[in-house]
Amino acid sequence: MTDRFPIPIDDPSDPRVEPYRDIRERDLVKRHGMFIAEGRTVLQVLVAQNRFPVRSALILENRLSGVWGLLQELPLEVPVYVATQQVMDAVAGFHIHRGILAIGAIPTTINPLQTVPAQWRTILVLAGISNHDNMGAIFRNAAAFGVDGVLLDGECCDPLYRKALRVSVGGVLKVPFHQFSKFTDIIGLLEGNRISIAALSPSGSEEIAHWTPEERQALVLGSEGHGLDQRWLEKLRTLRIAMDDGFDSVNVATAGALALYRIRSLRT
């Protein structure tokens, strides 16, 4: 057989769609080396980037023709399941209005990063980003503004969580990332590679509009609530975004976008 054909799933208890079962609840636990890609845009990036192997796809019957061309780029052995809305919702455990799901695999061969790749010029460092919307938005901006790699500390949430991935419009699948257990290890790695580090903070000492990034520049974003620890703010070069007095700082992903765009503008 040389042609791909869709495999109908009529019974929600069909074991072939087990990885899609009750995904809302199971998002919150480790997914045994797998993640859920949801929606056309994320599927498109998943297929185009070819960084994460695709295990299968589960498509709503009336959405199939719209993604069939895209699915042809997957290896023939990757099964494409098709189901009615009723069966799909029963499998997933809630209403899947986008009608497009796929299972990606996280390669177990990802080793801790020992050295920063020589071609990385713009590096984003995330400390304690715990909100999936923010994580997704940060990766969306990282992909848009040419970040070469993202380094996350152990307090960060999982960028491959379904919602983060969806909000990133696939940016999580595009920009390489590595998670470390400790923030201090990330700083050590960057310093060892002679990469300049600057941290964004409402109390930062330099305004980003007057800041010139270095040839190799790491930008640190701290947690949504309390920001980066004071002891790190004292050690690192710090940047702030000028804004109106008496108003709460902008969202962490927005602050990051302003700094990343500044870096990009000065380099191109």
Place this chain on the structure above:
Amino acid sequence: MTDRFPIPIDDPSDPRVEPYRDIRERDLVKRHGMFIAEGRTVLQVLVAQNRFPVRSALILENRLSGVWGLLQELPLEVPVYVATQQVMDAVAGFHIHRGILAIGAIPTTINPLQTVPAQWRTILVLAGISNHDNMGAIFRNAAAFGVDGVLLDGECCDPLYRKALRVSVGGVLKVPFHQFSKFTDIIGLLEGNRISIAALSPSGSEEIAHWTPEERQALVLGSEGHGLDQRWLEKLRTLRIAMDDGFDSVNVATAGALALYRIRSLRT
């Protein structure tokens, strides 16, 4: 009586807390000239700005001491109700984990804007922004970067909707806004006031990093999905944000933040 005292609510069916009943469902319909402010930050801006009269507050018993000082700034005749979590949730119809709600009134005397106030220099124009998260984020950024006023067309969602207000961290209560039925009326008003207009679009002709705003500048953000109508993009000066090829544009609120920050940086 000259002192304010909290009024305990023990019965969820108490008519005094009627405006707080089933707020999730009622968010979606017109609220008879009222809106819900949720959480400490929004309440703080509501009280500090003093632009919208406060009708009452409903506070979780164990949150009362934390906001009591703030509530002293309200006129004495504004009732402060206090309830247990159980009663509060039963009234609201879902779990109010922030424990702080207030009812604000929308003045009926707001007339359509006939002329743009002379002191307005930076004006944000929103066309078809239909997502409450985006609306909230746009107002948060508008407040942070000193926008003088926001003009919305009839396709935009309500900025005073509970979630938009919360995401804006009170920005909606800080930055004056006016909703028009037609986008063309907004453009007519701006042109009549000799205010320069520029629209952000992925297909814009000028890059914002090289753009210099005028003394009085209006910035137009189009809808999340399709952006501004092509006929308007052809008529107006258009700006784009440089980003990596092949990647989806950044979020509309983020794009707006980049342009507003550019305006602010060049003016201060």
